[in-house]
Amino acid sequence: MDDALAFSALVLALSGQLVQEIHARVSQQGFEDLRPAHGFAFARISLGGATTADLAEHLGVTKQAAAQLVEELVRKGYVVRHPHPHDARARLLGLTEAGWAATRAADQAARAAVVPWREALGEARFSELVADLTRLTPPGPIRPVW
Amino acid sequence: MDDALAFSALVLALSGQLVQEIHARVSQQGFEDLRPAHGFAFARISLGGATTADLAEHLGVTKQAAAQLVEELVRKGYVVRHPHPHDARARLLGLTEAGWAATRAADQAARAAVVPWREALGEARFSELVADLTRLTPPGPIRPVW
DNA sequence: TCTTCATGGACAAGTTGCTTGTCCATATGG
DNA sequence: CCATATGGACAAGCAACTTGTCCATGAAGA
Incomplete structure (x- = not known):
């Protein structure tokens, strides 16, 4: 009956633990200058066609905050800004080789962090759970509202 | 196969959505001067016997940060500091009537936020999920590592 | 009992990751 | 063309943390 509170907590x-674990693994792979939020930026940029404003929306922050994040990633050599082919105002974001490497590391880390869940639930129930999550979690910015 | 990444994301x-929804409901009940983190502080304090240091550990922050949070809650009339019966250094934290009201509001909000999940999964599977979460999520500070 | 170390808490200052506010250049639609 | 919207840059401010330091009290060993 009191499951509701327990569920939320x-x-x-769990989300804190997953983020922490993924971040730890990525750091351990040599990407010590990246924060968890950067991984979600990489995820969006790697899809292609992202501008700073797109990133801001994806992360749920102001475009100024996104611009600062992009500036940092450019300075650290993970991201490059290309001119937009059809819009002289916009800059298309792309990943450098280091950016792709970091993205792959984050992918691997996420897989590793989820292994206990796959094993505990079994593939079938795990897939069901992912399906439920996909169905019931409305799409929105990836961001902890704290 | 690529469920791992999707699962983490x-x-x-989901956690962001739950926090946001609970916070919105609590605010709507008139507690507009509370932030999401305060709810977790209330949860710990309501158990009784909590000191500022206990709270710091529970929230995963430094004791200075916890002290600031407590100071704020005292100032806003949600929390009171009692002298500790067996330790002249420590102060026991307690909730005022307003603090209890906020705690009840947060409880209700959490229940409401979870309703879609109960309905979508059914009571049996929902309970299973909670059991799995309890089993597989190591106890730790309630805090978004971002 | 005395000494030593650990702990709860307070005070002060610094850091950081965001915010709001403002501006410009370019695009878009009437 | 002109009005409005949009991508982005620059600047300043802020809130929630952090580290650093200190004191009073408690706990444990010689």
Whole structure:
């Protein structure tokens, strides 16, 4: 009956744990100058066609905040800004080789972090859970509202 | 196969959504001067016997940060500091009537936020999920590592 | 009992990752 | 063309943390 509260708290704790674990693994791979939020930026940029404003929306922050994040990633050599082919105002974001490497590292880390869940639930129930999550979690900015 | 990444991202998104929804409901009940983190502080304080240092550990922040949070809650009339019966250094934290009201509001909000999940999964599978979460999520500070 | 170390808490200052506010150049639609 | 919207840059401000330091009290060993 009191599952509701437990559920919320546990989901919170789980998400914190996943982020922390993925971040730890990525750091350990040599990307010590990256924060968790950067991984979500990479995820969006790697899809292609992203501008700073797109990134801002994806991360759920102001475009100024996104611009600062992009500036940092450019300075550290993970991201490059290309001129936009059809819009002289905009700059298309792309990943450098280091950016792609970091993205791959984050992918691997995420896989590793989820292994206990795959094993505990079994593939079938795990897939069901992912399906439920996909169905019930409205698309929105990837960001902790704290 | 690529469920791993999706799983992590979805859990993140879900936790953000839950926090946001609970916070919105609590605000709407008239507690507009509370932030999401305060709810977790209330949860710990309501158990009784909590000191500022206990709270710091529970929230995963430094004790200075916890002290600031407590100071704020005291100033806003949600929390009171009692002398500790067996330790002249420590102060026991307690909730005022307003603090209890906020805690009840947060409880209700959490229940409401979880309703879609109960309905979508059914009680049986929902309970299973909570059990899995309890089993697989190591106890740790309730805090978004971002 | 005395000494030593650990702990709860307070005070002060610094850092950071965001925000709001403002501006410009370019695009878009009437 | 002109009015409005949009991508982006620059600047300043802020809130929630951090580190650093200190003191009073408690706990444990010689």
